[in-house]
Amino acid sequence: MIRQQIIEEIKRKKSFLSIGLDSDFKKIPQHLLKFDDPVFEFNKQIIDATADYCISYKINTAFYESRGLKGWESLIKTFNYLPKNTFSIADAKRGDIGNTSAMYADAFFNQESSGLNFDSITVAPYMGKDSIVPFLNFKNKWVILLALTSNEGAKDFQFIKEDNQFLFEKVINKSQEWATAENLMYVVGATRGESFLNIRKLAPDHFLLVPGVGAQGGTLAEVCKYGMNKDCGLIVNSSRAIIYASNGEDFADAARIEAQKIQQEMERELVLIHF
């Protein structure tokens, strides 16, 4: 999916919401356990209930790998069930030396090889250029590079400073030598609203994938105030607050209501940039 399509979907749905399918076998409603693949059934109902209100689904691979082969089956089925007009994110945080990152690119971008054909993958920057470029060799695919993450541990290394620039700022600067706003996004945690100001100086045009709204404590208003650009430039993810809104038989309806609530808040923010 190309940049212009993402922008058009944001305009059409008046939403820049991504829903994180962090579907934990131990947390899904009990009545689903009667299905062959309870996690897939959960995801399917969540997707059916929420697709009107989001432009993206993010699948965090950890929740599937943790269940081994069965988990990968659920992952592949879920991927295939995603509506074609939504932007699909493999939240995999991969990255290795060049020839190995090329294998990871096959894993998530080459359906013939792996059964998966995501629009994008999250990548960890620690190993530098040759760990990132193999993903960019796929046409119309995106790297979403970790820059400033939403967790407590972000403080340990991401704020190391050289020449008056933090590590996460160097990641944003340097990576623009390898890719453009047409195939590169950054992960910036919602818990760090004030940092969006500086990030927008370094990357005015890039889309930012923003986790941490909701369960992790960031607010949408602050993210929009400091992070929005003329094309919206934000994909804000919510996982637990939506998919676990209820753990009864009404979980899908409850998820729909939560997703709609966020979409309506987003619609008000989009009016401000005349979308």
Place this chain on the structure above:
Amino acid sequence: MIRQQIIEEIKRKKSFLSIGLDSDFKKIPQHLLKFDDPVFEFNKQIIDATADYCISYKINTAFYESRGLKGWESLIKTFNYLPKNTFSIADAKRGDIGNTSAMYADAFFNQESSGLNFDSITVAPYMGKDSIVPFLNFKNKWVILLALTSNEGAKDFQFIKEDNQFLFEKVINKSQEWATAENLMYVVGATRGESFLNIRKLAPDHFLLVPGVGAQGGTLAEVCKYGMNKDCGLIVNSSRAIIYASNGEDFADAARIEAQKIQQEMERELVLIHF
């Protein structure tokens, strides 16, 4: 596997070799394609041929994920085939926020959940403490943290300097607040021999996992000269130079010869520390 067992295996086999099963479907010998699971058959024969000469096998998950479900089946079968007295490494380079890293820990350390029960996993440090600690909550399991990698891209961020200390040195320093030489190792590339001197000042006791000997250009003599400690303290990995030593029907014999050659070189180095 605990530290003392690793040291005893090094003494017993006079080797600190890890063999990387970077088994690429497109590179394995053609005559194996008649088997149900050619990659597993390849690994099985490599393991049978080389187990006398190495103390560890490293499975890089990218080579298996790239083939989707079939690849994960090969991975699980290969894991189950590893000799119990070898140190098993999931070279997965994972790392995410705390609750998600806990899922990755289940994926690689919790056999009941995923079918896998590796001794160790490689982890990327970018997201800091809470991305690493969930792996350490498993008894007798190891985190092998990326410090100074062997690839060209290592230069992009790992040498960022604050207060006269490089990022990779800060990773080594900081992580010792979370773990000890009994459950934490570091990845240090063989291509950077001279750097071992400084790393040994920061981590005199820790085991270092050293990729990049062979195909990537580092020499064993240099690694030992600067990196060895009184307990050996090194696990040196070779992948392609061993497993692809021949691509004919003699591939396993050729791998055995290559592994033995490295073992003999290692034996000479171990004599110097009276092992």
